[in-house]
Amino acid sequence: MTAQSAPVVSPLLTDLYELNMVQAYLDNGENGEAVFEFFVRRLPARRGFLLAAGLEDVLDYLETLRFSAEEIDWLKATGRFRDNFLDYLRDFRFTGDVHAIPEGSVCFPYEPLVRITAPLQQAQIVESRLINILHFQTLIASKAARMVLAAPGKILSDFGLRTAHGAEAGLYSGRASYIAGFAGAANVLCGERYGIPVVGTMAHSFIQVHDDEMLAFETFARARPQDVILLIDTYDTEAGARKVVELAPRLKADGIAVRGVRIDSGDLIAMARKVRVILDQGGLKDTVILVSGGINEDVLQGMMKEAAPIDGFGIGVNLDASIDAPSLDCAYKLQEYKGQPKRKLSEGKQTWPGRKQVWRSYGADGRMSGDVLGLESDKADGEPLITQVMRGGKRLAPAPTLGQIRERAARDLARLPEPLRQLQPGTEYPVKVADSLVALAKEADARTKR
Amino acid sequence: MTAQSAPVVSPLLTDLYELNMVQAYLDNGENGEAVFEFFVRRLPARRGFLLAAGLEDVLDYLETLRFSAEEIDWLKATGRFRDNFLDYLRDFRFTGDVHAIPEGSVCFPYEPLVRITAPLQQAQIVESRLINILHFQTLIASKAARMVLAAPGKILSDFGLRTAHGAEAGLYSGRASYIAGFAGAANVLCGERYGIPVVGTMAHSFIQVHDDEMLAFETFARARPQDVILLIDTYDTEAGARKVVELAPRLKADGIAVRGVRIDSGDLIAMARKVRVILDQGGLKDTVILVSGGINEDVLQGMMKEAAPIDGFGIGVNLDASIDAPSLDCAYKLQEYKGQPKRKLSEGKQTWPGRKQVWRSYGADGRMSGDVLGLESDKADGEPLITQVMRGGKRLAPAPTLGQIRERAARDLARLPEPLRQLQPGTEYPVKVADSLVALAKEADARTKR
Numbered sequence: 001m002t003a004q005s006a007p008v009v010s011p012l013l014t015d016l017y018e019l020n021m022v023q024a025y026l027d028n029g030e031n032g033e034a035v036f037e038f039f040v041r042r043l044p045a046r047r048g049f050l051l052a053a054g055l056e057d058v059l060d061y062l063e064t065l066r067f068s069a070e071e072i073d074w075l076k077a078t079g080r081f082r083d084n085f086l087d088y089l090r091d092f093r094f095t096g097d098v099h100a101i102p103e104g105s106v107c108f109p110y111e112p113l114v115r116i117t118a119p120l121q122q123a124q125i126v127e128s129r130l131i132n133i134l135h136f137q138t139l140i141a142s143k144a145a146r147m148v149l150a151a152p153g154k155i156l157s158d159f160g161l162r163t164a165h166g167a168e169a170g171l172y173s174g175r176a177s178y179i180a181g182f183a184g185a186a187n188v189l190c191g192e193r194y195g196i197p198v199v200g201t202m203a204h205s206f207i208q209v210h211d212d213e214m215l216a217f218e219t220f221a222r223a224r225p226q227d228v229i230l231l232i233d234t235y236d237t238e239a240g241a242r243k244v245v246e247l248a249p250r251l252k253a254d255g256i257a258v259r260g261v262r263i264d265s266g267d268l269i270a271m272a273r274k275v276r277v278i279l280d281q282g283g284l285k286d287t288v289i290l291v292s293g294g295i296n297e298d299v300l301q302g303m304m305k306e307a308a309p310i311d312g313f314g315i316g317v318n319l320d321a322s323i324d325a326p327s328l329d330c331a332y333k334l335q336e337y338k339g340q341p342k343r344k345l346s347e348g349k350q351t352w353p354g355r356k357q358v359w360r361s362y363g364a365d366g367r368m369s370g371d372v373l374g375l376e377s378d379k380a381d382g383e384p385l386i387t388q389v390m391r392g393g394k395r396l397a398p399a400p401t402l403g404q405i406r407e408r409a410a411r412d413l414a415r416l417p418e419p420l421r422q423l424q425p426g427t428e429y430p431v432k433v434a435d436s437l438v439a440l441a442k443e444a445d446a447r448t449k450r
Numbered sequence: 451m452t453a454q455s456a457p458v459v460s461p462l463l464t465d466l467y468e469l470n471m472v473q474a475y476l477d478n479g480e481n482g483e484a485v486f487e488f489f490v491r492r493l494p495a496r497r498g499f500l501l502a503a504g505l506e507d508v509l510d511y512l513e514t515l516r517f518s519a520e521e522i523d524w525l526k527a528t529g530r531f532r533d534n535f536l537d538y539l540r541d542f543r544f545t546g547d548v549h550a551i552p553e554g555s556v557c558f559p560y561e562p563l564v565r566i567t568a569p570l571q572q573a574q575i576v577e578s579r580l581i582n583i584l585h586f587q588t589l590i591a592s593k594a595a596r597m598v599l600a601a602p603g604k605i606l607s608d609f610g611l612r613t614a615h616g617a618e619a620g621l622y623s624g625r626a627s628y629i630a631g632f633a634g635a636a637n638v639l640c641g642e643r644y645g646i647p648v649v650g651t652m653a654h655s656f657i658q659v660h661d662d663e664m665l666a667f668e669t670f671a672r673a674r675p676q677d678v679i680l681l682i683d684t685y686d687t688e689a690g691a692r693k694v695v696e697l698a699p700r701l702k703a704d705g706i707a708v709r710g711v712r713i714d715s716g717d718l719i720a721m722a723r724k725v726r727v728i729l730d731q732g733g734l735k736d737t738v739i740l741v742s743g744g745i746n747e748d749v750l751q752g753m754m755k756e757a758a759p760i761d762g763f764g765i766g767v768n769l770d771a772s773i774d775a776p777s778l779d780c781a782y783k784l785q786e787y788k789g790q791p792k793r794k795l796s797e798g799k800q801t802w803p804g805r806k807q808v809w810r811s812y813g814a815d816g817r818m819s820g821d822v823l824g825l826e827s828d829k830a831d832g833e834p835l836i837t838q839v840m841r842g843g844k845r846l847a848p849a850p851t852l853g854q855i856r857e858r859a860a861r862d863l864a865r866l867p868e869p870l871r872q873l874q875p876g877t878e879y880p881v882k883v884a885d886s887l888v889a890l891a892k893e894a895d896a897r898t899k900r
Contacts, residue, residue, distance in 0.1 A: 009617045010639050010642070012638040012639040012641075012642050013611070013617050013620060013621065013637065013638070013639045014611075014637070014638055014639075015609070015611055015612070015636040015637060015638070015650055016636050016637075016638050016648045016649060016650025017636065017650035017651050017652055017653055018650075018653075019638065019650075020650055020651070020652060020670075020673075020674055021652055021653060021655075021656050021670075023673055023674065024652075024656070024669055024670050024673035024674065025659075027669075027672070027673045028669055028673070030659060030660075030669075032659075034655075034659070036655070071642070074642050075638075078641070078648075080674075080676075080677075120659060124653075124655065127612075127653070128611050128612050128637075129617075131612035131613070132611060132612050132613075132614065132616065132617065132620060133616075135612065135613050136613075136614075136615050136616050139615075159465070161463070161464075161465055161578050161582060162465070162577075162578050162581035162582050162585065163581070163582075163585050163586075163777045163778070163780070164582065164586075164615065165586050165589075165614065165615035165616065165618075165619035165622075165771070165776075166582065166583075166586050166615065166616055166617075166618030166619040166621075166622050167459045167463050167579075167582065167616070167617075167618045168615075168616030168617045168618045168619070169615035169616040169618070169619055170463060170582060171463065171616075172615075172616050186465040186466050186467065187463065187464070187465060187466075187578075188462040188463070188464055188465070188466050188469065188525075189460050189462040189463045189464075191462075191528070192460070192462050192521070192524050198466045198528075199466060200465055200466025200467035200468075200469075200470055201467050201470070202467055202470060202471055202474075203467055203468075203471065203574075203577070204783075204784075204794045205471075205484075205486070205574065205783070205784035205792075206471050206474070208784050208787065208792045208793075208794065209475075209480060209482075209484070209570060209784065209787050209792075210480075211790075211897075211898070219474055219477075219478055219480075220470075220471075220474050222477070223470075223473055223474030223477045223478070224470055224473065224474065224530075226530075227530075234794055235898060317776075317777045321615070321771075321776040321777045322776070323776055323777060326615075326767075326771040326772070326773055326776040327613045327767045327771045327773060328613075330613070332612075333654075333655070334654075334655035334658050334659065337658065337659050340661075342655075342658045342659075343658075344654045344658065344684060447661075448661070448685060
């Protein structure tokens with residue numbers, strides 16, 4: 001990883017209202033200790049859980065957030081801000097604390113993924129980007145987890161860069177899906193930035209350029225002898241498979257094995273069966289079949305039920321744009337200010353105030369049996385999920401490796417109650433709101449001067 | 451605009467297979483002139499047209515694409531590539547030609563938005579990022595155009611950064627929606643990078659921090675006297691509106707006008723009516739009402755039909771993630787290689803070969819009456835849409851301003867046939883495939899060695 005090649009995101013990637021508010025706070029010296037929490041309000045249709053992701057990128061953002069002289073000059077030139085604000089930005093450092101549910105954890109609505117405790121102005125200024133990172137990575141990790149659960153033992157790869165929503169979506173999708181259990185990503189930057197295994201074959205254009213499909217296969221195999229996967233559906237998939245069988249002995253003579261074939265169109269199950277027969281009869285029992293095009297978790301489940309002879313799946317836009325649910329209803333809400341609990345009463349958008357903790361219990365079978373959402377100061381049974389990860393703007397420990405985060409996800413997915421492992425969850429996971437939280441909400445409401 | 455604050459995207463943001471193929475092409479000296487075209491295969495449900503966007507960002511990408519020493523070292527260290535490829539990247543410059551339908555144009559499936567004519571290796575290496583830019587911006591511009599058509603005369607603003615899919619999605623959404631006719635964006639970087647008007651009010655947390663809502667309103671107004679928009683729904687919207695009325699004379703005495711109020715929850719139409727009455731009776735007839743939360747084109751249309759007294763709309767995730775259709779089925783396909791027409795025959799994915807042009811005709815009323823999709827070498831009636839914009843890797847003219855692109859979009863949206871201006875288009879726009887194209891496809895098929 002070289003810092004240089006990481007996407008550099010300007011601190012001006014924020015909503016204007018954050019800056020407006022800080023200007024007003026500065027004018028009035030309003031900068032007490034504020035507590036904000038990020039949480040998801042509800043699950044999308046057919047979803048039974050969330051897989052938390054994005055935290056380490058948020059911590060990177062908080063540790064490195066600075067405003068350059070050029071950016072401050074630009075803000076000054078808008079005429080919207082006064083010198084006290086511009087001077088504030090010049091010296092800006094995030095010095096707050098962060099508590100969080102670790103990445104790769106299964107979690108549920110209203111459970112805070114991240115809590116920011118910081119001087120009000122800082123806690124406000126980081127809002128937009130913090131949500132932007134956590135929302136998207138949690139969205140994709142949660143989607144990818146469904147695919148992983150639907151296709152146990154299969155090789156799943158993120159092929160979605162091209163129709164991801166911009167550059168960072170292509171990068172973050174690779175990260176979030178790897179956390180959820182994907183094997184790799186086609187996006188090379190996912191390798192360079194995060195050390196994720198990078199995968200890829202060839203495009204149809206490669207076949208077309210060579211006029212002769214057989215020649216294209218041989219050329220490609222000899223250029224990349226260590227990882228020969230041939231795309232066989234450009235003209236006629238069965239004919240393509242037969243050419244692979246014909247070519248294989250010539251390649252074998254030079255020590256080159258055909259590791260796999262890819263099919264990207266047509267009836268994938270039917271075609272995979274025909275191709276498997278052709279390959280097996282041609283002595284290529286070890287050559288795997290990979291497919292791509294229109295794969296989602298329901299397609300995966302269908303293929304598993306049909307016992308389709310497919311070894312791996314390249315998954316594109318259904319993953320990277322989370323087609324069936326391209327967003328989560330989420331919020332970053334003030335929970336406490338200067339020691340007083342706070343909550344919003346807007347119609348239909350009430351939230352729970354205070355600094356919260358989540359305690360998780362497990363059954364005798366090791367599966368999750370229920371969570372309690374309470375106050376940090378409560379005593380409750382179960383495993384507390386939220387831990388402090390940053391103090392005074394610095395991480396308390398080095399970031400875990402992506403492999404460690406991925407292991408946590410695998411462990412948590414294995415501990416999900418069976419009904420929640422289904423694509424159509426048969427039940428709602430029990431999250432009990434502690435009495436202490438209900439009481440604090442009442443206290444906050446009573447104190448609010450409307 | 452400062453180059454420094456623009457998102458810097460590594461050239462490693464690409465699919466591995468592009469690099470694989472170029473390695474094979476280099477090994478075999480395969481580098482003839484290739485022609486690729488980017489197009490959308492079909493419209494999402496309920497859509498009648500596309501609004502082209504992203505071209506100028508693609509041209510920026512092509513003009514500046516370079517591989518740094520660090521990036522090349524990283525590729526070398528993967529052990530996947532040989533020196534001929536690494537040397538090739540060291541000197542990489544895009545030197546090809548680009549023909550395109552200008553940004554802001556209305557267009558339809560199978561019409562090429564962009565054509566790349568370049569040495570094969572170059573045309574291949576730019577594929578992933580080119581699609582990544584064009585797909586997303588065209589997706590969002592097309593979505594935003596529906597909102598603009600649904601709410602003529604209303605102020606529409608992009609509020610979607612937080613749930614956009616990553617940083618660049620938040621930036622590009624602001625650009626694409628501004629092209630389509632939005633008034634501005636909340637994302638400050640849209641202002642710095644593209645000169646888009648930046649808009650914003652306050653968050654609920656601002657009200658909560660002050661305990662007393664009236665105090666919060668006054669504090670905010672005095673801190674930003676030039677643009678006072680007050681969020682009135684934190685506790686009780688009607689009470690909030692009455693406080694604005696009570697506060698207004700005090701502010702007026704100091705020369706401060708309350709420009710607007712924002713409502714972000716509840717039944718927006720009913721509440722806007724009540725608030726309008728309160729404001730009008732309180733002498734605040736010039737104070738506008740802005741709403742946000744759950745706005746999409748159908749909601750906009752419903753509010754227009756109800757003649758809701760709402761002046762402006764902040765639109766979030768429905769725009770930035772194009773919720774109802776978060777992707778377009780699109781492709782970047784080889785159309786010609788070394789002078790020979792090419793097309794893919796994969797089941798259900800056939801394409802038209804050759805270098806194409808689109809001719810558009812207009813009726814006596816000035817509305818679009820039909821397109822012809824033919825070969826560039828054809829003679830046809832109508833206005834040709836595709837023009838050359840880059841030669842030898844350099845733009846032929848300076849980039850148009852975003853304002854000019856936006857004007858083109860406004861002109862084209864005004865020329866849409868009436869049924870296509872509806873949210874549920876009553877008809878399919880006629881795009882005739884020229885006989886020359888059908889003949890060339892047959893020729894390409896006949897020549898293909900399967």
